[in-house]
Amino acid sequence: MNSASVRRLMTGFYILLFFAYLFGPLVLMGAAAFNSAPYPQVTPWEGFTWQWFGQLAQDDQMMDGLKNSLIIGVGVVCLAVPIGLAAALMISQIHAQARSIFYVIVVSPVLTPGVILGISTLVFWQRLGDWQGADFESLYYDGFFLTVVGQSTFISAYCMLVFLARLQRFDRTQEEAALDLGATHTQVFWKILIPFLRPAILSAAVLAFLTSFENYNTTVFTIQFESTLTTVLAGKVRMGTQPDLSALAVIIIAITLLGAIVHEVLRRREARREAAAFEAARRAEMETDLASLGQEPATT
């Protein structure tokens, strides 16, 4: 056994250990979801059961938190995606010096600790409400509004990055051609730019929703007296562990895997369609060449 193979063995061993550390807790947690023991554990195994899933569905607090998380997720998508798009469009149109400052400012929320974002959002809007003499029930103090705003502060930056990547491949002369043909700027925006950005809009929306859904640090400050799934979860876990939380984990993992598979399938389908169009173009070129040489194109 020479040093190279020893090293390779050790590397392999390390990688195995690493991924065991990575996956282990999750696998165990997932397995615990099916253990009928009243306390989430893998040993001793007391029997296979679905009961925890049922209990999960009946947990009002959890369902309420889930509903709120969904609402907030949709709200964040509606706020962060347009803002991210606007920022991406703007950034390409301003002076180079202003551009880097602008970039630093808008990316800073991503680097800021979530608790700081939550606190600053809470404090600012509350004070704004106080200053307006607003009613206690109004928007300025509302947990949903503040959570959407607080989360969007950094999620908009993620969306902006998604749009910037897609915009890099955009052929600007298409906009000019559309204008030249008589379209107004708004028509160019909706008929040319948005269709091109459609995949990016989808990616950004999914990203925004998922990031919002699983956010805790910012949400826990802005949500105040309401709850989201993550805050309910955190509360329950701190109080003690319960098997139905494992069930929730299994569900989330299953949904995520499903989403990943769907995404991959769609991506492959799109790639196949593009390849087919490219093939057709190549064939059309060949036929033109042959025709101009006075020959008949070969039947494929």
Added chain:
Amino acid sequence: MSEFFTVFAAVLAALIIAPAIQKHADRWWSGLTDIRFVQRNGVFISVYLVVAVVFWVLFMIVLPQLYMVDFSFRHNLPLEEVGGPDDVYTLENYRYLLFGRETDEAWLNWLHLSVFLRTIIASVLVTVANFALCYPIAYYMAQVARGGKARLLVICLIVPFWVNEILRAFAFRILFGTSGVINEVLQGLGLIDGAIDFLRADVGLYAGLTYAYILLMIFPLYNAIESLDHNQVEAARDLGAPWWRIHYRVVIPHAKPGIASGCTMVFMLSAGALAIPQILGGPSSLWFTQIIYDWFFQGLNWPQGSAYALVLLLACLVFVLGVMRLFKVSLGDIAR
């Protein structure tokens, strides 16, 4: 809540009506169209761009932060007294962090200060441990594994992080609990007699923190190391350098921006972590963020909480600047 939807409905209505108005817009906005930006984008789009970006930058990023700073220097006044004669600037909140209440016996606010220091130091240690853990994997993925295998590894890395961080912390709680798997295994193997309370000993907390941000350390490292021309490593080996020297002199200097980026993110997320200390922390391992949380929702002293939050932010900034100086990288290198 109802106001929430009113605002949304108004925005939607505006978007729908916009094209109809567009046809007449030119007459109204003729002055506006002299601006080059408006010429390039049309009136409605320009308004949209400007409003969205200004709202974001001003009302969501800059003003709230500035206000939080301002707020931390004020007294905790009930609503009626705000704006009144008592509403002056004060260093009270910061002094409290250092010195505690005037009625306390001890000279310094040892409780809060020790928590703060422990948070920072623990975060540094977690960062270092995280780095040590991730570096070999990142190196393997970037330099040794071939294309397909590397992609598979990337997917394997990403999948666990789709699970919510709270559930991941929960999983660790199962693992490290008194009747958790690790205790069962160790007892089963006869290595220990009674169950070890890992949670009380903070082992669970540190393991959980190290685990939580693996992704954020690996990817910057991976990107940085991948850009290294493998021939350099081969050349160094060929010249007789032992493996540790190769890493120390060839790989690590090249990967400095990635290391700086990864360490910065892990430190800031550890120091600012809230869920994991709440879930995995034992009674003696209070995290600074938990104190901040309590100021807001138990002590109801928001200015105090803001001051503490600001101190945390400053600690993060100091760390980032320190790392930048130490590794001699600039801000642009870190922001991926």
Added chain:
Amino acid sequence: MSADVELDHVSIRFGDFTAVKDANLTIREGEFFSFLGPSGCGKTTILRAISGFSEPTEGEVRIGGRNMAGIGPNRRPTALIFQNLALFPLMTVAENIAFGLEVRGVPKYERRRRAEELLKLIALPGTGDKLVTSLSGGQRQRVAIARALAVEPEVLLLDEPLSALDLKLRQHMRTELRTIQQRVGITFIYITHDQGEALTMSDRIAVMSQGVIQQVGDGESVYNDPGTAFVASFVGENNALHGRVSQADGEFAVVDTRFGGLRGRNTRGLRTGDQAILFVRPESLRLVNGEAPANVLETRVVNEEFEGSARHLHLAGDRRGLALTQTNDGEVQRVAVGDTVRVGFRPQRAVVLPEGRLASE
């Protein structure tokens, strides 16, 4: 409906750089007009000013008599065919063609009908539902033209549309474009650096160099009666013989060149003592034995090329070599490389122009 285009003292500057200097011309309605010049001469800038993507720094652009200042590209009666075509890749052929109608609110049925009509005009019937990304280069070219024609512009602007096509296709498209223009009857403004294209397709040509319009005229006058040294050397091949005018009598002038006094048409009214260049085309030179017509010069054969329908002789010349082209009509003298030959030409076939910058400098 067609319109004329007037450029009235149009100058276009970008900061310190002057792209177009005092352009003055009128393009008549229904004309096929070309701007010819090397890259960077300002022709694209003029095109963009006419179509509305930039405003002239000085002067006025008028279309159909109306001043176009402040009117955006979407409201001008022009349509532009971009150099990269700029077809909309996510739309089908029919959707591309009908786009201009769609934004004007034309109903779907009518749009479809117009698209089919235009597809027939460009000889691509029934391809309406194909994606544009699946067409060949020549087909895309035609779709771009159809898309522009669909909005019934008064002026059609074409930005070097044939430069990306291969030779055979280019020649085929030249005829097609000309045919389409004659059939549709609108003003075509065409920019190119290829003088072969400009000469075969256009009613009139404007030759440009470094932002200045050097000459405007139809193909024959630009070729046979160039007004400046640049035009003479850019349009077609031309032999340049530098010297000083030693005699100027009415229609003709004699230029004192390296080869002695040579006589040519004095179209620019040069006077004795002026620095001048005498230009004579390769096809106007003849090998001379014995007889002595008005202009003879003696030189050496440096190279010889047979090109099928013509034979090119490269001779030792003034600053650069001289070129002589003989048609392959069977009555040709064979010469060998290194031979000394006598070359002559008739004075009517040569032009004396003021000293100036040549095309390749």
